Amino acid sequence: MKFTLSWLKAHLDTDASLDTITDTLTALGLEVEGVEDRGRELAAFRIAHVVSAEKHPNADKLKLCMVDAGTGELVQVVCGAPNARTGMKSVFALPGTVIPVTGETLKVGAIRGVESRGMLCSERELKLSEEHEGIIDLPADAPVGASFADWRGLSDPVIEIALTPDRVDCAGVRGVARDLAAAGLGTLKPVDTSPVPGRFPAPVTVRLEHPGCPQFAARVIRGVRNGPSPKWLQDALTAVGLRPISALVDITNFFSLDRCRPLHVFDAGKLTGNIVLRPTAAGDGFKALNDKDYTTPAGLVGIYDDSGLISLAGVMGGESTGVTEGTTDVVLEVATFDPVRIAEAGRALGIDSDARYRFERGVDPASVLPAVEAATRMILELCGGEPGETFVAGAEPQWRRALHLRPHRVAHLGGVDVPESEQVRILTALGVEVRQDDGRLACVPPSWRADIHGEADLVEEVLRVHGFHHIPATPLPREPGTPKPALSPAQRRTAFARRTLAARGLMEAVTWSFVPPTQAGLFGQVPDELKLLNPISADLAVMRPSALIGLIAAVGRNAARGFPDVGLFEIGPAFRDGGEKGQDLIAAGVRAGAAVPRNWAKGERAVDAFDAKADALAMLEAAGAPTANLQVTRDAPDWYHPGRSGCLRLGPTVLARFGELHPAVLEAMEVEGRVAAFEVFLEAIPQPKRKGGTAKPLLKLSPFQPIARDFAFVVAADVEADRLVRAAKGADKELITAVDVFDVYQGERMEPGRKSVAITVTLQPTERTLTDPEIEAVGTKVIAAVAKATGATLRA
Secondary structure (H helix, E strand, C coil), rough: CEHHHHHHHHCCCEEEEEHHHHHHHCCCCEEEEEEEHHHHHCCCCCEEEEEEEEECCCCCCCEEEEECCCCCCCEEECCCCCCCCCEEEEEEEECCCCCCCCCCEEECCCCCCCCCCCEECCCCCCCCCCCCCCCCCHHHHHHHHCCCCHHCCCCCCCEEECCCCCHHHHCCHHHHHHHHCCCCEEEEEECCCCCCCCCCCCCCCEEEEECCCEEEEEEEEEECCCCCCCHHHHHHHHHHHCCCCCCCHHHHHHHEEEEEEEECCEEEEHCCCCCCEEECCCCCCCEEECCCCECCCCCCCCEEEECCEEEEECECCCCCCCCCCCCCCCEEEEEEEEHHHHHHHHHHCCCCHHHHHHHHHCCCCHHHHHHHHHHHHHHHHCCCEEEEEEEEEEECCCCCCCCCEECCHHHHCCCCCCCCCCCCHHHHHHCCEEECCCCEEEEEECCCCCCCCCCCHHHHHHHHCCCCHHHHCCCCCCCCCCCCCCHHHHHHHHHHCCCCHHHHHCEECCCCECCCHHHHHHHHHCCCEEECCCCCCCCCECCCCCHHHHHHHEEEEEHHCCCCEEEEEEEEEEECCCCCCCCEEEEEEEECEECCCCCCCCCCEEEEECHHHHHHHHHHCCCCCCCCCCCEECCCCCCCEEEEEEEEECCCCCEEEEECCHHHHHHHHCCCCCEEEEEHHHHHHCCCCCCCCCCCCCCCCCCCCCEEEEEEEECCCCHHHHHHHHHHHCCCCEEEEEEEEEEEEEECCCCCEEEEEEEEECCCCCEEEEEEEHHHHHHHHHHHHHHHHHHHEECC
16 A cells, blocks of 8 residues: 555644654554655755856867856856756756765766766656656756755655555555554544535436445536546656546546545446446456456356446446546446455456455445545546436445443553553544443444454554553563473474475475365365365465475476476475364475486486485484384375385374375376475374483494394295385394395296395394304394295295
8 A cells, every 4th residue: 555645644634754654654553665755865956057058178078067056156067968058957966965876976076177066967867767868858947946856746755554454444545544643643634525416316327136235326427527637636646656547537546545435437428228236147248447358257246237247346347338538427436345246256357456455355334425425526626517416226234333342451451551541532533432331431343444343353453553562571471490491392393304304405495285176186085174265366275185285386387497306395284174183284395306416427316215215214213203113114195106105104103105206196287207205294203202301312332343144035026125124123123233125136037926135134242242153043033033024035
């Protein structure tokens, strides 16, 4: 929301400085995003008269000018502009002035041996435009010595504030002024909403056939002249980024910004019959004022005449009934619309407009008739004409609601004691009707504050206007003795996981928790509870069932921009259903492209399931999971490659999933090549059980040499190597410290349905060196344990 300081002061009688106003706005919750004060930047530039412009004695393309800047003496300036001439008026800067386009301070200098004590400026040097072929040429009546910014109308600062969706009342300058007045920065000026008598019966009637429009007022004004709007109106709109079009259009834009009251004007001569508001039919079309053609779905709030659809209510008018310079009779529209239906219409057709912005947030339902009178008065002042009687269809929606505020609740909820009289003053200044009611304040919020629903809202209003800075800083109470840790184990686990994955070369990403329905369907069946009733867009309509969806899409975007080798991770929720415990905290990651890039040693390779498994295991270890007890199973979900994926389990509990993603999933998401991924369920990881506190156990190193023995087993082809490894480890838990697979063979020399798995078993004695018989005994235990667990035989 943008407005100028003078526009604000048209509603607020105040002597407060610009800095005070901006500080107060932010304190009120209307955060100031920026202030463009051209007057301050251009304050040193003056209008000057070029008394003479003679040829430079040492340069053909330079001129030696004598300039009168209103200082009482002539100043010598060397100028290279081709349009510099005797008698002209231009903009002048004295030494010490900061030139806006460069940020440099102007100094006295010598140009080709002649001293120059200032500068005649071009529009580019003042950042007024890109024009720099010559210096600014001002009219002959420009006052010498006057401030150029004041004369040009550039001394009016433009303030931009950020609005939260609930404060649509401040999408109008008057709403901003009302808040500042309540905060003590002046007095809110009254506005004239007295009726303008109609001089003839309403020739155009309105019929409401859609529940999305509770009230619609139409007024015909005859004999208007739709020329350019006056300079003050054009300057106000231009300052906030709007292009002046014509007086009638500018008036509607002005009311939208000034009162948060969108209006529309139809050319009465282009209407066919009367106006009807009814649901649009699928396939109805119209050409909008933005010069685009739209075809509507069924059920939107459409404005029709006998010729068909002429406007999309609350969103944008149609070109067929738009006003032009030749317009003489107009129909002024002021209406109230259901915010949800306006939002649906704008999203359905992809139209963003100032009217939609305000209507979908809730325009003041009691402003229809006052706005008709105020807009009529301005049209008559700027365009002339004769007003007819106002035709009103429907009725003002019920907005009055009775609330009660117990004065002591301000201190209880807000932590600061505000006197009851001050509470009454603040609420009254905000437009709330307040009266005493048996020790309580009976309050009726104003029609423009649909966001005030209960006592806590009233407390918030009192506190923000009184000033949040008055709330004292109070330290949290602490138990005597050793302070408790600031982070819970779960929070520390998340931090460890994030740090571990980053250390492994993955970059953290933050993606939407909302995903397209087509992509969500690739990751299992999506229950109805995960489908949003009011999505921000059609492509973000489902709560994500997996955190991988956004990461895969990010891989595709990176590859499309020439970065196919990426590693990303995200820690966030994934949703199973709409229940209270229907979401999991997931650490998900993807690797795409080359695990080892192309190099001179010829060791390059693409990412695979083992890269994802290594990431998952490293993260589980960092999170405190007992990785030595994990089992690997092959029951990963369908979005993983069926032969290149698995799950990491602790008993029956799945702690992680890993593997290459299914080619069909990648194809559906338009990602080429391999992508390896993992999902770790952080909340499923058990807390480590440690005795004697959180200190790590003492590291014990054996002074004896470890012993490695190799075994090759023949086993059924469908037996996981992990079963062999676990069986071998369990053969002697005291001596066996590691079991690693170093070869898997399934070729012509093997029987059909069989494979060879070779493992290395590491023995680590701790008390003495093992003898050969002891080593052989352990080997016999290993063979027997593997045979019992998997049916394997020792390969000959």
